[in-house]
Amino acid sequence: MEQHLPFYDNAGSDSFFRFSQIDKQLGDAERLHILETLLGCLDLADFAQTLQNLLTVRLGLCGLEIQSPAGRLALGSSGTLTRLMDCPRDTATAIRYHFNRPLNALDNRRLDEIHTLVTPQLRNVIRHSEIKRLASKDHLTSLGNRAGFEEHLSRLFSHAKRSGEVFGLMVLDMDKFKAINDSFGHQEGDNVLIAMAQAISTSLRDTDFAFRFGGDEFCCLIPDADSATLQRVSHRIRQAMHNQPLLAKHHMRCSIGTGLYQSGEERGALFSRADAALYQDKQNASLLGKTA
Ligand SMILES: Nc1nc2c(ncn2[C@@H]2O[C@H](COP(=O)(O)OP(=O)(O)OP(=O)(O)O)[C@@H](O)[C@H]2O)c(=O)[nH]1
The missing domain is CATH 3.30.450.40 (GAF domain)
Structure with missing residues (x-):
């Protein structure tokens, strides 16, 4: 062998x-x-x-x-x-x-x-x-984009359900932004969106998150918040817009709606409340505009 x-x-x-x-x-x-x-x-x-x-x-x-x-x-x-x-x-x-x-x-x-x-x-x-x-980033403004928003919102919801910690959702929509594009061109419109993103970012804490939702709509997620916090942040954003040279030049304003997470609610319900508040704010601004 x-x-x-x-x-x-x-x-x-x-x-x-x-x-x-x-x-x-x-x-x-x-x-x-x-x-x-x-x-x-x-x-x-x-x-x-x-x-x-x-x-x-x-x-x-x-x-x-x-x-x-x-x-x-x-x-x-x-x-x-x-x-x-x-x-x-x-x-x-x-x-x-x-x-x-x-x-x-x-x-x-x-x-x-x-x-x-x-x-x-x-x-x-x-x-x-x-x-x-x-x-998950918006290429124009470098804020988070819609996908990033969804991911962060899920994370905050899970955390809130586990810990009971309340977080805030803020939705923002620029007023009469279309007129900038129409009168000054798309490039100027882009610069205004970038300036708006800066005004929002500088008004938030490190632990808050800002997103461009699409077009001239923005969103912020604010952990560990109450209604006074949301009011303060809204005020800071409006102040920052006022101090931002390009936004001030075009007299840009925005409408804001906020909502606080309520125990047990689903994301759709929170979003609807913030959206309804935004719509109300936009109506108020337009009524003020008409009477001014
Ligand atoms: N420059 C620029 N414009 C954009 C971009 N995305 C969306 N838009 C424009 O943003 C405009 C949004 O228009 P509307 O939704 O009517 O907003 P608005 O003029 O602010 O109207 P109100 O919210 O009712 O005051 C549209 O003309 C879009 O074409 C972008 O990335 N860059």
Whole structure:
């Protein structure tokens, strides 16, 4: 019977052949498990949480921080020992790993291997969040667009249902904007829309969100709000419009409608209330215009 002799039968004990096995702290099954677990994460927060869980079990990680073009994300606590590791081929991205204990040489090697293993997926996650950000942005004004609005509204609704926190919806529609296009051209109309977006943005807190809904309609989502907050923001926007040179030059005004989330209501109901208030405001402005 034909026998197959090994090409080199000393491979098991020769240090040259054992070198890669000695150096490797992660077995193939573990590598595969880590990769498969992280491949399902396309969102940065999800990726960071999953990585944190994997490293807490394996190395007793107590927290991590990801700095990337998609933003800075910190989870857990900062420990007594920190390792800052860059991501290959991406100078703008780094991960800080926090531990509450010293790491020995094997732990350090294990961390190196896991870091090297996970960074390609981190690059995908960052690209994905950039594409998502661009897809939810209005190209003219750089505010969020309608898709972005829907996403944020869903998030606020879920949060409000869980926590009971009240948020506010503000809808804005510029008055007689069409006349700008008709009299001064589309380009001037675009500049007015950009100026309006600036007036809105400067009137909001960092935690509020502004969107261009389409045409000359804008929307704001204001977390942790009450009716006094919404009144203050409306007043600030009108003031900012008054102070914005291009808007002031064209005597631009806008109508505003607001609504506060009421426990248990659906998004359609909140939107209808804000829209009805907007319509009322527009009617009032037009009546004032007629009597003025
Ligand atoms: N320049 C410019 N105009 C746009 C854009 N999108 C929509 N529009 C124009 O915005 C105008 C909106 O017109 P209307 O809805 O009648 O708004 P309005 O003139 O402010 O009327 P009222 O709200 O009743 O005061 C239309 O003429 C659209 O063509 C855009 O991106 N750029």
